[in-house]
Amino acid sequence: MTAFQRLSRNFCENASFAKMLIVFTVSGGGLVALSEAKSEDGMNIVNSTEANDKKKRVVVLGTGWAGTSFLKNLKNSSYDVQVISPRNFFAFTPLLPSVTCGTVEARSIVEPIRNIVRRKNVAVHYWEAECFKIDAENKKVYCRSNLDEKEEIVVDYDYLVIAIGARANTFNIPGVAENCHFLKEIEDAQKIRRTVIDCFERASLPTLSDEERKKILHFVVVGGGPTGVEFAAELHDYVNEDLVKLYPKVKEAVKITLLEATDHILNMFDKRITAFAEEKFQRDGIDVKTGAMVIKVSDKEISTKEVKKDGAVSTTPYGMVVWSTGIGTRPVVMDFMKQIGQGNRRVLATDEWLRVEGCDNIYALGDCATINQRRVMEDIWAIFHKADKDNSGTLTVKEFQEVLDDICERYPQVELYLKNRKMSSLADLLKDSKGDSVKESVEVNLEEFKTALSQVDSQMKNLPATAQVAAQQGSYLADCFNRMEECEKNPEGPLRFRGEGRHRFRPFRYKHFGQFAPLGGEQTAAQLPGDWVSIGHSTQWLWYSVYASKLVSWRTRALVVSDWVRRFIFGRDSSGI
């Protein structure tokens, strides 16, 4: 133990010195040295003495989809980037359900973050630590290394990119956190894999009754979303393709139950996909229980309540429960939201440029944030007056047309509304409010304009918490950072309706490339753009090729493809490691 470590340990051990916690400040990759500054609250702050002040310091929290996509696309070498995450790798999470049963190995879907940023012209430093406090006022983040005796690190930033994702949402249901498996991290998937094998080994022990065997081999999946459904399907394949060969005696005792609180599984998908999935699961013997809400999980039993009917409560013994019901907020984000007056929200609110509302130079993307899209109705007066160039108090179609692009860019719901209503031009909108007989020369006043646009805000909806959204946000934000100076001079965004000039950047716009729902047995359902639905074996091959191409490196690509090949030839491994 060094003198310094001894010092900091002594401080911590001595309760009267507890507030005098030794902390460190790191600035822009510069050197760190000790100073004797003492802040008001008795906290020793170690200031950097030789900071490289020329470069703007960007701190990125998280190495998930959003953070990694940001880092990959950042090309402007005028930033000094520090990445902080408790995980020194990026994980290709869409393949997590495959990892739970060994269809793909955990290590095949991860890539060290240092490898991803290694050949960049941008200075990127990575610290393996977890952020536990964001101080927006003083532009600092407080982190703790899990490796080094919980020592604290304080990092200054000029720009902060919050991309720390979410945690599993237990809805505070008793026993869930203690007794259920989750499917958010690589470690979760590895633990599930071991637990499945453990259940089979336990059930094989000669001292058990048939009844006990059945309890141990009852696998419960809670949540009928794409992850839960994919895991149930993977598990079914694993059991029926591989495990039954090695555990022939326990085959009959295996049961997989999928619990969903709403009326259908995969309810964010097209009805055809839902119906196909429910039928396939029925054929496969996976027990799909819809309208069943979990109210308690003990160490051996799970209790559910019928959502409809009489609300009857039933309790079933289980061997393993996998909880996959959506995302919850990480404590550090919760604290930060309270600090900036967003305490009553579920995730951070940002504007359309991914800037956290009410903060300077803080961006949030991925699962820890949602874009708080501006309503047209909020700005209707400003829009009207900006468009009404001649200040006539009325708007001609021509005047409207001139600001139309800016409106559509600033308020994407307008474009969506026109598209959904199959309107070719804004004139059609005005027609709606003035009746069918409008001509190009028609003029509308503010009230009529309001009426014409009164419905557009109904088109607004939050983006789903998917890898696709996070990755697009990361690459969008990197693009903004790359052209920050350039766009400062020549703003490329839409008109500022409430202010002067233009926005620096175009707002973030999500492009949906479709979504897959693997259903097991080499069958996948896909909902592609334009509501195109594809189900079956060919879609499975589409899934293989899309996922292989989307992997982060040639190494992971080669590994995942070889894992698939290995599985085809040798099946999945069932060693308890």
Add this chain to the structure above:
Amino acid sequence: MTAFQRLSRNFCENASFAKMLIVFTVSGGGLVALSEAKSEDGMNIVNSTEANDKKKRVVVLGTGWAGTSFLKNLKNSSYDVQVISPRNFFAFTPLLPSVTCGTVEARSIVEPIRNIVRRKNVAVHYWEAECFKIDAENKKVYCRSNLDEKEEIVVDYDYLVIAIGARANTFNIPGVAENCHFLKEIEDAQKIRRTVIDCFERASLPTLSDEERKKILHFVVVGGGPTGVEFAAELHDYVNEDLVKLYPKVKEAVKITLLEATDHILNMFDKRITAFAEEKFQRDGIDVKTGAMVIKVSDKEISTKEVKKDGAVSTTPYGMVVWSTGIGTRPVVMDFMKQIGQGNRRVLATDEWLRVEGCDNIYALGDCATINQRRVMEDIWAIFHKADKDNSGTLTVKEFQEVLDDICERYPQVELYLKNRKMSSLADLLKDSKGDSVKESVEVNLEEFKTALSQVDSQMKNLPATAQVAAQQGSYLADCFNRMEECEKNPEGPLRFRGEGRHRFRPFRYKHFGQFAPLGGEQTAAQLPGDWVSIGHSTQWLWYSVYASKLVSWRTRALVVSDWVRRFIFGRDSSGI
């Protein structure tokens, strides 16, 4: 919790009932049912009611090299085999050092034991449990499942095969068990891999001084045997080929130290190999400290004492210590040895047929046993009288020649002695005792015979605790079991010098195929039969091909080869999972 589990838990919780532990007995794969028998010591024994008594019950403890080799080679379907091991897989341990640095993946070198025995014509049952007591008197083994609330299982046997290997030997040096990594199990290798990455991440944290960085990146390997040397070499390659690219700043701080208590590393190998290894490590910058005995390991520092010189004690801070100094006895074996009067031994003593001395129908093989080879001198009187067919009190060369094969088979040291002394026949031996002028017709009396053979026992040595020995013992024992009945009728072993007739089987004879010592940088040293020494890159390729061919299944073979190819192309992964 079932009523039964509740019952057994209640028993355990209630101290006054502690001795009335519920246990189960399993017999020959037959059914299990409850009876109310109560043994003298108050223990409820559940007897089997429907045992399949026709087949002999063989219980195999352990799924390592010896146990698996036995199972693979057992072909006689007249046995009912129960395998008990806390690990449901066989691990190809010679590749463990490669797993520590990700050259090979852990899962590539394991094969589920159920898969290995699946297609056999012999009934093999596997229970994932750990044996904690062997009751030789009542022919029972007591096991505990780690999975199922520590429930106990009692298994009856007709033949018991003990192949549970050994554990790492700490020599009771303080702090070793708590602070060191070992390299015996798959989990050990995985833990070492994570710890190496953790050390690099910790050392990269911006808050550390150069001195602290150096402490964290000081890797100490204790034990200069093949495993320790291979691990040090692997780690050096990992650091210099892969990690320096990702952690360029900490490169200078890395130090690898290899501690060995004797004068040289690899001292079981030819001197040329030792010299080459020591030179190569010096070039590589691996600090080899011979004559250094570890006396204490704290959580941050390791203390060593000079074996020679003045016995000076020095203490060095470290980041990770890997302890690889040889094998120790597992507690269950220790207890069993006390029970059968071998309490003062290090491992179980068996005879040349792998039967545990002093026990009926118990065999021990692999690292948990050594063959207590019979000395010629012990039997010299019996040998003389058996050979002296005409009871003349003297032995002619011809008489001696007639029993020579049996002597050489029963006492392999005789053959070794003749070979080492370059003697072509036993007559040469007698010449030694009678002077050079002996003729074929010479006769020796008992005293002269004793003198002639007085030196042969010096050739006896214990077999090394290697995979090669264990595997050959497993296959030898399986072969004995396969032909048990046949050899009962027609014994094929050597003459019983002390008794009548012949031994049923030939004694176990180890055939040494050579040993490798990988030294890193694609160089390997090998000591092949006939003291043939081969060192360098070509030997590395020999190593690749031998190890690939020796792997247990086509699946592991394909995986290990693809791991090697992957490493050549993409390097080793450094994700902290």
